[in-house]
Amino acid sequence: MEGSPTEGRTVEVGGPHPYTVxxxxxxxxxxxxxxxxxxxxxxxxxxxxxxxxxxxxxxxxVTVRVPARDACKTLDVYANVLSHLAQVNLPRDGAVxxxxxxxxxxxxxxxxxxxxxxxxxxxxxxxLLGMVDAAVGGKTGVNLPEGKNLVGAFWPPQAVWCDTDTxxxxxxxxxREGAAEAFKHGLIVDxxxxxxxxxxxxxPGGALLESTLADAIxxxxxxxxxxxxxxxxxxxxxxxxxxxxxxxxxxxxxxxHGEAVGYGMHYAAILSCQMGGADLTGHTRKFxxxxxxxxxxxxxxxxxxxxxxxxxxxxSDGVRFVLLRDVAQPYLTRVPDDVLRRSFGEWLGxxxxx
Amino acid sequence: MEGSPTEGRTVEVGGPHPYTVxxxxxxxxxxxxxxxxxxxxxxxxxxxxxxxxxxxxxxxxVTVRVPARDACKTLDVYANVLSHLAQVNLPRDGAVxxxxxxxxxxxxxxxxxxxxxxxxxxxxxxxLLGMVDAAVGGKTGVNLPEGKNLVGAFWPPQAVWCDTDTxxxxxxxxxREGAAEAFKHGLIVDxxxxxxxxxxxxxPGGALLESTLADAIxxxxxxxxxxxxxxxxxxxxxxxxxxxxxxxxxxxxxxxHGEAVGYGMHYAAILSCQMGGADLTGHTRKFxxxxxxxxxxxxxxxxxxxxxxxxxxxxSDGVRFVLLRDVAQPYLTRVPDDVLRRSFGEWLGxxxxx
Numbered sequence: 001m002e003g004s005p006t007e008g009r010t011v012e013v014g015g016p017h018p019y020t021v022x023x024x025x026x027x028x029x030x031x032x033x034x035x036x037x038x039x040x041x042x043x044x045x046x047x048x049x050x051x052x053x054x055x056x057x058x059x060x061x062v063t064v065r066v067p068a069r070d071a072c073k074t075l076d077v078y079a080n081v082l083s084h085l086a087q088v089n090l091p092r093d094g095a096v097x098x099x100x101x102x103x104x105x106x107x108x109x110x111x112x113x114x115x116x117x118x119x120x121x122x123x124x125x126x127x128l129l130g131m132v133d134a135a136v137g138g139k140t141g142v143n144l145p146e147g148k149n150l151v152g153a154f155w156p157p158q159a160v161w162c163d164t165d166t167x168x169x170x171x172x173x174x175x176r177e178g179a180a181e182a183f184k185h186g187l188i189v190d191x192x193x194x195x196x197x198x199x200x201x202x203x204p205g206g207a208l209l210e211s212t213l214a215d216a217i218x219x220x221x222x223x224x225x226x227x228x229x230x231x232x233x234x235x236x237x238x239x240x241x242x243x244x245x246x247x248x249x250x251x252x253x254x255x256x257h258g259e260a261v262g263y264g265m266h267y268a269a270i271l272s273c274q275m276g277g278a279d280l281t282g283h284t285r286k287f288x289x290x291x292x293x294x295x296x297x298x299x300x301x302x303x304x305x306x307x308x309x310x311x312x313x314x315x316s317d318g319v320r321f322v323l324l325r326d327v328a329q330p331y332l333t334r335v336p337d338d339v340l341r342r343s344f345g346e347w348l349g350x351x352x353x354x
Numbered sequence: 355m356e357g358s359p360t361e362g363r364t365v366e367v368g369g370p371h372p373y374t375v376x377x378x379x380x381x382x383x384x385x386x387x388x389x390x391x392x393x394x395x396x397x398x399x400x401x402x403x404x405x406x407x408x409x410x411x412x413x414x415x416v417t418v419r420v421p422a423r424d425a426c427k428t429l430d431v432y433a434n435v436l437s438h439l440a441q442v443n444l445p446r447d448g449a450v451x452x453x454x455x456x457x458x459x460x461x462x463x464x465x466x467x468x469x470x471x472x473x474x475x476x477x478x479x480x481x482l483l484g485m486v487d488a489a490v491g492g493k494t495g496v497n498l499p500e501g502k503n504l505v506g507a508f509w510p511p512q513a514v515w516c517d518t519d520t521x522x523x524x525x526x527x528x529x530r531e532g533a534a535e536a537f538k539h540g541l542i543v544d545x546x547x548x549x550x551x552x553x554x555x556x557x558p559g560g561a562l563l564e565s566t567l568a569d570a571i572x573x574x575x576x577x578x579x580x581x582x583x584x585x586x587x588x589x590x591x592x593x594x595x596x597x598x599x600x601x602x603x604x605x606x607x608x609x610x611h612g613e614a615v616g617y618g619m620h621y622a623a624i625l626s627c628q629m630g631g632a633d634l635t636g637h638t639r640k641f642x643x644x645x646x647x648x649x650x651x652x653x654x655x656x657x658x659x660x661x662x663x664x665x666x667x668x669x670s671d672g673v674r675f676v677l678l679r680d681v682a683q684p685y686l687t688r689v690p691d692d693v694l695r696r697s698f699g700e701w702l703g704x705x706x707x708x
Contacts, residue, residue, distance in 0.1 A: 083500055114505045114507055118507065144436055144437055151471075
């Protein structure tokens with residue numbers, strides 16, 4: 001039975017509100033929920049047939065279209081969606097369903113978390129990034145003009161369905177973008193992912209898609225099961241993200257998240273080595289070569305570091321970085337300014353010459 | 355020692371996130387919290403000396419003034435406050451303090467619940483309504499154009515300080531307004547409150563203020579301790595609120611919440627009797643005579659009932675009312691339309707002739 005990509009796999013997420021992530025082909029039309037009244041949210045650029053498939057099964061009382069990608073992650077769109085739900089009187093025992101990429105499911109989750117102080121929530125991610133990262137862990141939210149994900153809630157879904165068929169409609173660059181988070185799960189927990197993610201069969205319709213995807217999701221599921229609200233090891237999932245968020249900020253979101261994470265992992269690998277860990281820059285360089293991210297504009301350390309200091313993970317004592325002693329040996333540490341600066345120069349030289 | 359109003363009292367709220375409500379005179383200047391960086395929010399009409407007292411003790415990194423009363427409970431003000439916190443980089447281990455009436459503390463709580471997906475929250479209610487109702491129970495939120503409290507979160511504070519000195523600066527009508535919730539706690543749980551709330555010594559500076567207030571808070575504390583997210587008995591706290599919310603809606607918030615609750619309790623008492631319970635209308639009529647609420651405009655049943663059906667407590671099967679079999683014997687039930695209509699006529703006749 002094992003290995004057949006059409007059968008589907010499941011990943012269990014534990015904690016006080018356990019739920020199941022379903023991974024497989026052809027799931028969209030099979031989705032059913034126990035709530036009688038549901039609101040469906042999706043981005044306006046989502047293929048219409050996906051919306052129709054879900055609507056046919058779920059019969060939502062309202063379908064709300066929102067702007068695509070991060071344009072939907074604003075408090076204005078949030079307010080607008082809430083008003084839609086209130087206008088159709090979606091009841092407390094109703095549900096909110098987010099269909100689309102990570103931005104839409106993040107917004108949908110925060111809507112579900114706060115409409116009537118919380119209703120049931122389901123996610124149907126349709127991008128690799130959404131499946132590996134956004135759909136598991138219960139983090140929901142929107143951006144502020146001052147920064148990304150500065151407002152939101154921890155609100156786990158009741159269930160997640162990752163329909164692998166939806167990945168085929170996306171440009172290859174968007175698939176490779178999302179692979180950054182799966183590769184990151186290889187670095188921090190499961191070394192087998194380091195080769196599987198770069199395997200030619202890890203692609204839409206590929207023989208390794210479903211199993212690799214399920215195992216990458218399982219890494220995050222295991223971590224958040226043990227640490228729901230990011231008091232401890234969940235922070236390790238932020239490997240590469242401190243610089244990534246700064247790159248997104250300094251380019252005014254001019255770089256896709258997964259590409260920023262690709263760049264950020266390489267910087268974190270350099271820092272890890274500088275701070276006495278194993279040299280894992282071969283892995284992160286290999287990933288960048290595979291991912292082929294959009295080249296970055298000219299960057300100044302002082303500008304980037306200002307954004308790093310504003311990172312949501314910063315506490316009163318400043319920023320802490322997730323570094324690696326070796327593969328699957330993450331730890332959290334502050335890094336001296338001179339090491340940050342020197343490593344930045346090294347990183348910049350390497351990504352520019354890429 | 356017991357009975358001395360200057361010593362202060364405490365009420366413990368249990369559940370997964372227990373906290374203490376402090377009730378007493380002169381508390382504002384004594385408040386200290388463990389978080390190093392705090393943001394203080396207060397309504398613009400709050401006496402400046404209250405703000406100064408709190409600022410002197412807490413040294414907030416930012417003090418945010420918001421519009422008074424329900425004008426602050428909008429998603430626009432919410433967005434504005436969040437941006438203020440982001441601009442001063444309030445960290446995850448910081449805290450949000452709400453100082454003022456129930457509207458400000460409701461807003462502050464939702465800000466605390468969602469800024470960086472949740473930071474510590476403290477409330478310093480300065481109105482009787484805020485002390486008895488809004489400050490305990492963890493309900494936070496704002497209004498939508500479509501209705502009151504349609505968006506928010508359950509986010510219990512770390513501690514609540516009710517400085518009884520602040521009640522002296524409010525007009526007597528505002529004190530009597532807030533007494534509705536304390537009286538309601540008498541009807542649903544603690545009959546001794548029915549006489550104590552109407553006692554002339556239950557007033558700012560009065561001998562029965564602190565003890566009655568603490569006991570009224572204790573009723574709510576006990577209920578929410580047993581039922582944090584309103585799955586069961588917490589619904590009983592909504593006695594009188596189904597009509598109250600409809601009256602607020604139909605008058606476009608032209609009536610104060612506590613006065614709406616006063617009217618709503620009388621309607622619920624009539625319904626309770628009609629549905630076979632004891633006749634408690636003597637109590638609710640007595641309360642209305644004491645409270646002297648603003649007279650209501652002309653009301654039509656069909657108009658009011660449309661708002662009742664939109665009540666947040668409605669599920670897919672419609673509205674349920676909290677009624678009383680007798681004092682301290684609340685239950686939840688649907689009420690036939692003809693009983694609702696007939697009772698409305700009775701109620702209207704009695705409150706008009708008041």
